[in-house]
Amino acid sequence: MSGEFNFIEKIRRRSSQSGQRPAVIPDLHLGIGDDTAVLGEESGRETLITVDLLVEEVDFRLDYAVPRWLGHKALAVSLSDIAAMGGDPRFALLTLGIPPSLISGERNGAEHFWEEFFDGYFELAERHGITLIGGDISAVPAQMTIDSIVMGHSRKGHAVRRSGAQQGQAIYVTGEIGAAATGLRLLFAGERANQSERCLVQQAIRAQLAPDPRVEFGRRLGRSGLVGAMIDVSDGLAQDLHHICNESRVGAVIDAGELPVAPCLDLLGLEQAQRLALALEGGEDYELLFTAARAVEDQLREMAGPDLRLSRIGTIVDQDSGNSAILIRQGDEHPHPLKVRGYDHFSR
């Protein structure tokens, strides 16, 4: 039949090849191919749902994109939201707005682009047990758009909200911060992905183009019931911590020296203050930022395992209504208010 239905049929088949057979997936009663997908429900459980829009020229550029990594990232950003609720991601829907240059059948490499894109998408999906159950596609006149929807589960009452931070809890962040922002600057400066190299430049670019969401650790944190508040670092650590403080009506004091600033930031040759600002304000790290009692830190580290860095970066304090919600301490200095800046889609 037509191009549009061929394309959908290809995705449907590709999805089945990934071992994503509806018949054997619990709770999947109907996947791609009808007016809606149909999922089973279970009492004592909650459904989590999130959606993320990625737009060409705003969130990515085709001149530096690695199609496989773009497919990976489309799913990764939404998996990260489920992880940030302590949930168990299960199902995905994907909407694609496809520009003329990427409509296949024109011998323009589009076929290859989509094969790579879906290789990246399904590779990540399989790794975490996610099944694609629906979506929509449309031609678009210009920029490519990707809308990524992920659904997951958590035990009733166990979803970790932004509003649960309490005075006295420690603040933790996984991995390193600032690498994705560094990667973006390097891409803008003309560097490109080169999968054969393992240098800092490539680490930064990979952090930007193919972030690894903390799915398994998020799931464990949710089940443990040990976490106060959690969010993923997508808008920049300062802004995301501000969201937690705001929703929890608390303040925070951060130790600058404890921030796990990615080593690749050194590539940019910034002065110390600018380097710290980029680490705090650069977005898209997709690390988990959460609060928990100091007393359970050993348990947290055991859950994180030997391969996932976990840094205690500060403490939740009483809200001081007269001042900024977040203070930052550098060395022995008196803490000073942290300016909260992050990414704003409308300010560009």
Added chain:
Amino acid sequence: MSGEFNFIEKIRRRSSQSGQRPAVIPDLHLGIGDDTAVLGEESGRETLITVDLLVEEVDFRLDYAVPRWLGHKALAVSLSDIAAMGGDPRFALLTLGIPPSLISGERNGAEHFWEEFFDGYFELAERHGITLIGGDISAVPAQMTIDSIVMGHSRKGHAVRRSGAQQGQAIYVTGEIGAAATGLRLLFAGERANQSERCLVQQAIRAQLAPDPRVEFGRRLGRSGLVGAMIDVSDGLAQDLHHICNESRVGAVIDAGELPVAPCLDLLGLEQAQRLALALEGGEDYELLFTAARAVEDQLREMAGPDLRLSRIGTIVDQDSGNSAILIRQGDEHPHPLKVRGYDHFSR
């Protein structure tokens, strides 16, 4: 704070003003404002989920759009998918890609556009008891994009699939067909919406710009358990019936004289054959097309009520593998194969 967060906060408030208070909505455990929304589950129930992408210059044009109706349509197209499963729509998420001309704060009418847009969106949401629980927004360089997600429920095993049509069942369609396609032609020819007029031209334009999904009737059909297969007429009746035949492995015979062709098609001055083709191939009617035993027709008509037209347009027959799946009969003629054409996003 920033423009992006202001915009989201406005939608959140607008959503609450609509009486959409999370505290009093069953199963809504957490709405807009965290990493994900959180919904309660219930055993014996199924979750239905659908997503529809609407793209400026492809699915609508701002030069003829009525902002209020665009907001209405964004939700309507997804409600229609839930109705087509016989489900009960409950929750919505909305993703907006906003072009520079519609970013507010520039005294360019954007503020007014979004007020009207959300008036239309929430008016329809309230009418059917839908709560907005999440979404995403981004600036886009050029065309506006809308991705509309709706979730609903049905009793376990009661979702009506495309694959349930059986030989001997009658084929029914609600309302009239071809009005939306007529409206689109009139808009392309320079006609515009004028809410004060009630003429055929305005009926056709309204069918295109502000379709009314058959939410309540769909819900009743699903609960009744009387329906074999169902789909909504979005790609054109011929193509949508083809989907049913394909998934159910059956054929169909249609009586041309029984098709509820919208009177406004006469405005286009087409010859009989072209008129019939437009009614069968013109998309976006958002009527329900379904199969059921003739024996329950009285019950179906009672469920439809006095205000919703219900037409029996043909019969499901055995699949004749040598021929086209769908035959059409005109008057006393021998039935002939129906060409299946509909809207293909990639063929333009």
